[in-house]
Amino acid sequence: MSTRYEDAPETDSLLRKVRFEHFPELVNAKILVLFDLRKRGSNGAVTLARIMKANDLIRHLSDKITVDGYDYIITIDKVFWTNACDEDRARVIRHELRHTYFDIKSNADPYKLIQHDITDFYSEVEMNRDDPRWRERCASLVVDIYDQMKDEGRKVQRSRKTPIELAAER
Numbered sequence: 001m002s003t004r005y006e007d008a009p010e011t012d013s014l015l016r017k018v019r020f021e022h023f024p025e026l027v028n029a030k031i032l033v034l035f036d037l038r039k040r041g042s043n044g045a046v047t048l049a050r051i052m053k054a055n056d057l058i059r060h061l062s063d064k065i066t067v068d069g070y071d072y073i074i075t076i077d078k079v080f081w082t083n084a085c086d087e088d089r090a091r092v093i094r095h096e097l098r099h100t101y102f103d104i105k106s107n108a109d110p111y112k113l114i115q116h117d118i119t120d121f122y123s124e125v126e127m128n129r130d131d132p133r134w135r136e137r138c139a140s141l142v143v144d145i146y147d148q149m150k151d152e153g154r155k156v157q158r159s160r161k162t163p164i165e166l167a168a169e170r
Contacts (some may be wrong), residue, residue, distance in 0.1 A: 006158055014086065015074075018093045022090065026104040029111055031044070032062070035078035037156040039146045046139045046146075049076040051096040053113045064163040071111040072100065078156050079136045079149075080142045088138050091128065095135075127164070 011033040019026050019051065032054075040047040052073045059069030074096050081089060101112040116124075128134055149155070 004038055005036060005075065006078070007168070008033045008035045008078075008081070011076065011089075014089055015093055017111065017165070018090050020093055023097050023100065024045060026097065026100060028112075029100070029102075030062075030066045031072045031074060032070045033074045033076060035079055035081060036075040037158065039079075039142075040075075040077065046143050047077065048080045048135070048138060049074060049092045049096050051113065053111065062116050072113075076116065077142060079145050080138060084138060088134060091134055092138075095124070099103060126160070 015031065015033060019029075019031075040050075052075075054070045054073055058073065059071075062069040073091070076092060084092075098116070099113050101114045103110045103112050106112075123170070125132060131137070
């Protein structure tokens with residue numbers, strides 16, 4: 001059993017909502033969301049979430065769960081998710097999905113990943129004009145919680161349900 005990741009079925013409805021409102025091209029994309037139970041960082045900043053394109057091995061291993069396997073996997077910091085409001089949760093999901101690209105000309109695998117560009121930067125600013133520093137605010141909260149947990153010698157709490165119970169709920 002993994003000590004790093006756990007299923008995140010509580011993200012399903014928000015993922016569907018964000019996808020419906022902002023990413024209709026991803027309606028058929030198979031996306032798995034997992035909670036990351038460890039603090040992850042990049043360039044000195046805490047990582048709230050990240051999206052990965054499923055490689056051939058992951059697609060093969062997951063094709064027993066969903067036809068042809070997953071297209072994308074999103075990992076979300078569980079400390080963030082547990083302590084964030086729905087609006088911030090939606091912002092993180094939306095931000096990660098903004099890395100996706102649907103290549104209509106590709107028959108074999110139309111789902112791609114892209115980096116942000118300057119146009120995307122302006123879109124992000126516009127979408128978050130009510131709270132332009134939301135990411136910094138959320139990251140600061142997460143770092144503070146991890147620091148407190150470290151001082152108390154605690155780890156992120158795993159779900160008490162087994163993976164089979166979680167899958168049955170979906």
